[in-house]
Amino acid sequence: MGEGSLRVAMRDHPQGQVTEGDFLIEETARPVPGPGQALVRVRYLSLDPYMRPMMNPVRSYVEPLKPGQTMPGATVGEVVESNEDALPVGTHVACMLGWQEYGLVTKETARIVDADAADISLALHVLGMTGATAHYGLLRLGDPEPGETVVVTAASGAVGGIVGQLAKIRGCRVIGIAGGPEKCRYVKEELGFDECLDHRADDFEQRLSELTPDWVDILFENVGGPILDAILPRMNDHGRIVLCGNISDYDRDEPYGLKGLSHLLLHRVNVYSFVIADHREYWPQAIAELAGWVKDGRIRFREDIAQGGLEGAPAAFINMLTGRNFGKQLLEVAPASVDHPAGN
Template sequence: MGADSLRVAMADHPQGMVNEGDFLVERTPRPAPGPGQALVRVRYLSLDPYMRPMMNPVRSYVEPLKPGQTMPGATVGEVVESNEAALPVGAHVACMLGWQEYGLVTKDSARIVELSAGDISLALHVLGMTGATAHYGLLRLGEPKPGETVVVTAASGAVGSVAGQLAKIKGCRVIGIAGGPEKCRYVTEELGFDACLDHRTDDIERQLAELTPDWVDILFENVGGPTFDAILPRMNDHGRIVLCGNISDYNRDEPYGVKGLSHLLLHRVDVRSFVIADHRDYWPEAIGELAAWVKEGRVRFREDIAKGGLEGAPAAFVNMLTGRNFGKQLIEVAPPSADRPGRS
């Protein structure tokens, strides 16, 4: 029997909160590369909130998953067989192989990762899709100006943590919103935000009012729901809302909606929504600038790496969607070929 590859598929469309029973873990034959193809052994898989709405059978910006299909996702791995000179054996590549151990790529579907073996996971967050998301959303759409007040929801997460740090680099006053005292301390003490509110508090409206005496110029929104409604009355005239995510609705059978919609009209607020996959030509610019800031220590990050391979991906995915992870959620699909430097 030939070699095989582990994969995780969607067993069926979830009803409400996703759970481990909504996934199917199985072994399939390992593919062989054809002309112009390379076989990649996945080292790390990125788990991201956008995967959850893809599991719903509704019209979206991508085709929804069907039962039995491999879960999608960004990956970084090592070329182990190749029929493509541009993808030599031993090269590290970033690609979209999803929740599986091995997959096929071409030179057009993978990018060479110019990082050491111990650092390749960065290509899945601060130097990859989530970093590009924060960079494009905050800098291109938010258009921050020195002295402005910026609020970032899910501020300890992979996108929000970078967006807030970029706002600080641009001279803004930055207020984060996160879940729990430990995450709030991380946001202020390690990431350098000016303040951070726990969204679980009962008086978030009062605390927001105290922290935003000059109102809010930019809201970088990742969550939606009641927290979004609490911020809307604080928006400045002609403020900007960068709508990046709506994680509070991803596991609801019925959407929460927006109760403070009138504030958008009263204050002539500009809502700018985006999906970073629409702007792939922007990624090199963003990642290049972020790489310099990471090297200088001006942009920091935190990884939450689940060990034990793909079998643990469903549980880690549920934990991420319920806020039990801390930092960028990754799955170590296979141990890296070199020791990693110490990271939190």
């Protein structure tokens, strides 16, 4: 095993849509674990929309990336060298190592993953941050009641797909919005939504109106922009909007600017915006409940795993941002088998 570790950094702040030229791929020295640390070889990297606004030099809930910094991201991998008894060699862990092949963790920064209970990749979506996001956003903030109408944008995506299924478990009528007939078929036939609308279709707004005769009680919003504007007039009195993402704006030089904000006041709609990283204490209960539903077959999901190692991360990231992926976007950074460093 060599002594290097490949990483992907942001070369410079993107101007508009992200391109592969906005990234720098380089080999660095593999880190050496100190006391209480373990060296992890990354197996899978999660590629998520939140990474895009972090590339902009603007005030946000986290410090924006600076040119030359390693791209952030959730990872799952295997401990290959350890100075921490709680993280022996061979342990699988979920951690935030970003776009790199190797990284250091402690028992406080790594969550042990049971590789025998489920595929370790699930720790990056339905049994990880993605699942906790859907669970907290819908069940805690949206607080759905049986019989209510729930609309989910980006319904075929990692978060949206789980949200809709949680709403069905709660006894709601669920309408998904996705891009293209294939994704809409998946949302309705495999995930079990009651309906799914193609936002690219010419009759999208007409169909939305027809399918919400009693209005929309909860909107779980991942997209923003014109799609959100189309839904706002359909909101019920005292409805709830859970604002999870705004992916339509991430590549814009100027924000879209909603035209239908008056509907929030007219219908006394409550808007809840959140970032799941603010609610770490909620994750264990959410993941435990989701694990039971996955085991029972009540929660289904799809993974889109890009191949080719870390060099393929920029292209896979761009595919996800432009909606060319299908399901949770992951990157396989390294194969399952690893040779542990000598003496460990």
